[in-house]
Amino acid sequence: MKAYSVYNHMLLPGSFRGLENDYWHLRSSVQIWDVSCQRQIEISGVEADQLAQLLTVRDIRNVAVGRCVYAPVVDFDGGLINDPVVIHAGPDRWWFSLADSDLGLWAEGLARGYGMEVRVAELDVWPLAIQGPKSEDVMSLVFGEAVRSIRFFQFERLEFEGRSMIVARSGWSAQGGFEVYVDDADVGVALYDALMEAGGAFDIGPGGPNLIERIEAGLLSYGGDMTRDNNPLECGLDQYCSLSSDMEAIGLSALRAHSERPLARRIRGLTIEGPPLEPLVARWPLRGDQGPIGAVTSAAWSPRLKKNIALAMVDTGAPDLVEVETPSGSRSAEVGAPRFP
Amino acid sequence: MKAYSVYNHMLLPGSFRGLENDYWHLRSSVQIWDVSCQRQIEISGVEADQLAQLLTVRDIRNVAVGRCVYAPVVDFDGGLINDPVVIHAGPDRWWFSLADSDLGLWAEGLARGYGMEVRVAELDVWPLAIQGPKSEDVMSLVFGEAVRSIRFFQFERLEFEGRSMIVARSGWSAQGGFEVYVDDADVGVALYDALMEAGGAFDIGPGGPNLIERIEAGLLSYGGDMTRDNNPLECGLDQYCSLSSDMEAIGLSALRAHSERPLARRIRGLTIEGPPLEPLVARWPLRGDQGPIGAVTSAAWSPRLKKNIALAMVDTGAPDLVEVETPSGSRSAEVGAPRFP
Numbered sequence: 001m002k003a004y005s006v007y008n009h010m011l012l013p014g015s016f017r018g019l020e021n022d023y024w025h026l027r028s029s030v031q032i033w034d035v036s037c038q039r040q041i042e043i044s045g046v047e048a049d050q051l052a053q054l055l056t057v058r059d060i061r062n063v064a065v066g067r068c069v070y071a072p073v074v075d076f077d078g079g080l081i082n083d084p085v086v087i088h089a090g091p092d093r094w095w096f097s098l099a100d101s102d103l104g105l106w107a108e109g110l111a112r113g114y115g116m117e118v119r120v121a122e123l124d125v126w127p128l129a130i131q132g133p134k135s136e137d138v139m140s141l142v143f144g145e146a147v148r149s150i151r152f153f154q155f156e157r158l159e160f161e162g163r164s165m166i167v168a169r170s171g172w173s174a175q176g177g178f179e180v181y182v183d184d185a186d187v188g189v190a191l192y193d194a195l196m197e198a199g200g201a202f203d204i205g206p207g208g209p210n211l212i213e214r215i216e217a218g219l220l221s222y223g224g225d226m227t228r229d230n231n232p233l234e235c236g237l238d239q240y241c242s243l244s245s246d247m248e249a250i251g252l253s254a255l256r257a258h259s260e261r262p263l264a265r266r267i268r269g270l271t272i273e274g275p276p277l278e279p280l281v282a283r284w285p286l287r288g289d290q291g292p293i294g295a296v297t298s299a300a301w302s303p304r305l306k307k308n309i310a311l312a313m314v315d316t317g318a319p320d321l322v323e324v325e326t327p328s329g330s331r332s333a334e335v336g337a338p339r340f341p
Numbered sequence: 342m343k344a345y346s347v348y349n350h351m352l353l354p355g356s357f358r359g360l361e362n363d364y365w366h367l368r369s370s371v372q373i374w375d376v377s378c379q380r381q382i383e384i385s386g387v388e389a390d391q392l393a394q395l396l397t398v399r400d401i402r403n404v405a406v407g408r409c410v411y412a413p414v415v416d417f418d419g420g421l422i423n424d425p426v427v428i429h430a431g432p433d434r435w436w437f438s439l440a441d442s443d444l445g446l447w448a449e450g451l452a453r454g455y456g457m458e459v460r461v462a463e464l465d466v467w468p469l470a471i472q473g474p475k476s477e478d479v480m481s482l483v484f485g486e487a488v489r490s491i492r493f494f495q496f497e498r499l500e501f502e503g504r505s506m507i508v509a510r511s512g513w514s515a516q517g518g519f520e521v522y523v524d525d526a527d528v529g530v531a532l533y534d535a536l537m538e539a540g541g542a543f544d545i546g547p548g549g550p551n552l553i554e555r556i557e558a559g560l561l562s563y564g565g566d567m568t569r570d571n572n573p574l575e576c577g578l579d580q581y582c583s584l585s586s587d588m589e590a591i592g593l594s595a596l597r598a599h600s601e602r603p604l605a606r607r608i609r610g611l612t613i614e615g616p617p618l619e620p621l622v623a624r625w626p627l628r629g630d631q632g633p634i635g636a637v638t639s640a641a642w643s644p645r646l647k648k649n650i651a652l653a654m655v656d657t658g659a660p661d662l663v664e665v666e667t668p669s670g671s672r673s674a675e676v677g678a679p680r681f682p
Contacts, residue, residue, distance in 0.1 A: 005347070006346070006347035009442075009564055075449070076453060100350065101350075101443055102442055102443035102446055103446070105422065105444070105446040105447035105450065106443075106446035106447070106450045107450070108416070108447070108450065109446065109447045109448070109449065109450020109451040109452075109453075109454060110450040110453060110454045111454070112450075112454060113451045113452070113453060113456075114454040115454075223350055250453075
């Protein structure tokens with residue numbers, strides 16, 4: 001491992017061959033990611049459905065057991081607290097697969113304050129992601145052909161060494177793949193080894209979420225591209241906000257109010273001119289003719305597009321050509337959609 | 342900077358001269374620590390006193406404005422959620438200076454659920470710590486002689502460049518010092534420079550919380566030595582838990598119940614034989630004659646004591662001599678008090 005980050009108080013392995021080599025490898029073969037840091041907050045009990053719905057502005061009342069949905073969690077003002085994948089794990093049982101914030105404290109504080117009959121717990125579950133175009137071939141060798149019929153954002157309980165685990169078709173890349181919700185550390189190690197062995201013919205290797213790949217795909221990172229200072233509409237997550245539904249959800253009325261006014265800013269994509277830039281450590285300011293108009297939140301050199309690509313929070317009404325103030329100087333950039341196919 | 346860690350979603354500068362050189366420097370002169378990651382959660386409003394008290398099992402009803410107290414925050418079962426310093430910043434105004442967890446989500450979830458008339462906010466405040474035996478001399482050159490009369494865990498509002506800031510005698514070392522609650526980024530940079538200049542004659546330099554120094558002092562790290570799986574009694578924090586008080590506080594009744602049974606385990610100090618050990622990445626298991634009896638949570642070589650010293654969560658009734666299973670082999674260790682004077 002060459003680089004890691006800290007995520008939900010745990011280590012997240014980030015790079016193994018260097019950023020660009022990891023990128024090409026992820027696009028062409030298959031990687032195993034230790035994403036144990038995607039902590040699972042389980043909400044269970046007779047009022048679990050009510051609390052789960054209260055926590056997200058996406059209408060999840062018709063999400064069947066066995067399905068997963070990307071579901072923004074916001075505060076009472078509509079500010080993003082987390083953007084988990086929510087898994088309907090069983091009757092009266094929901095798992096929130098977390099981005100980087102202690103959502104369990106929010107959920108339990110609310111549940112206790114409202115006096116709801118639920119249990120909120122962080123599970124001993126350590127997700128393992130198998131990502132890349134060859135992931136289905138490798139997974140079928142380990143879990144059987146049943147994996148091929150799992151549809152996107154659905155899960156089956158499949159067995160490995162006699163242990164039944166949730167296997168979902170999901171993951172934080174656009175290359176396709178699965179996430180296995182490992183709930184036994186010993187089985188996890190054996191599974192890792194089995195996947196490595198089965199994947200030998202497919203050039204399998206370790207990996208992690210890849211900055212270049214996820215910017216190209218427009219996958220936003222909570223804590224980086226979007227924070228509690230942003231509402232999901234600014235982040236282009238409109239389709240995951242059920243503004244016209246009649247369920248009870250925290251922040252829904254605030255979001256409705258936001259939606260009735262013009263947005264002040266919105267996540268956009270930038271193509272920044274010139275040779276590869278240095279890694280972005282802190283946000284780079286953006287300037288238009290009239291002054292500050294936002295900031296770059298993520299940036300990388302795409303070796304495929306041979307361009308600096310970036311995500312940025314940009315004021316509405318900003319021009320199509322802006323200036324980026326990087327630590328190494330000013331660069332022109334073109335504003336467009338927040339994805340780079 | 343040679344090493345940093347991630348704390349409350351921010352970077353915490355850790356080492357500048359290497360661990361041992363930083364240790365000697367901290368003990369002999371004075372350091373400036375950028376501890377911006379000690380986030381401040383402010384609770385304000387007409388029910389602020391009630392919510393602040395509800396959040397901690399320490400009786401803070403008689404804590405006057407201008408005072409700070411170390412105050413454990415636990416869940417309804419008594420499990421530690423955070424161990425902040427709580428600052429009575431003004432009438433109906435409390436600041437919780439955080440260890441590494443999103444306590445604001447807990448506080449706001451509870452406040453909203455209970456329908457309390459309070460405002461919970463993470464402040465734009467970035468604490469700067471000045472630590473070490475020469476810290477008073479340096480601080481008095483920048484803030485005036487008034488700093489000398491600030492007593493331990495009390496604060497005054499003092500001016501720098503016309504801006505009034507909270508200056509407390511506190512900090513996460515046993516060497517003495519101050520924390521300045523900087524609430525303006527530009528003033529912060531100017532203050533950093535002014536302290537560096539004033540400290541020139543005292544060999545001032547940058548620094549950060551030091552692993553060796555804080556183990557010697559028995560300062561426990563939340564997330565490392567103690568987690569939500571521990572109650573404060575196990576962590577030797579009895580004196581900060583007001584078990585016989587009549588205030589209303591979350592987890593107080595659970596802690597009372599814990600206190601009526603013998604503790605299952607307790608934080609202890611270990612002296613581990615042999616030459617310097619490798620850095621502890623994951624907890625090292627402890628074994629007695631009868632099997633597993635706990636785990637080492639922090640360890641370092643003390644260049645002053647010329648010993649491996651450690652903190653460990655040890656089962657009650659463990660023998661005084663135990664075996665530590667390090668990645669490089671087994672070592673004998675002596676169990677004693679969790680501090681190394």
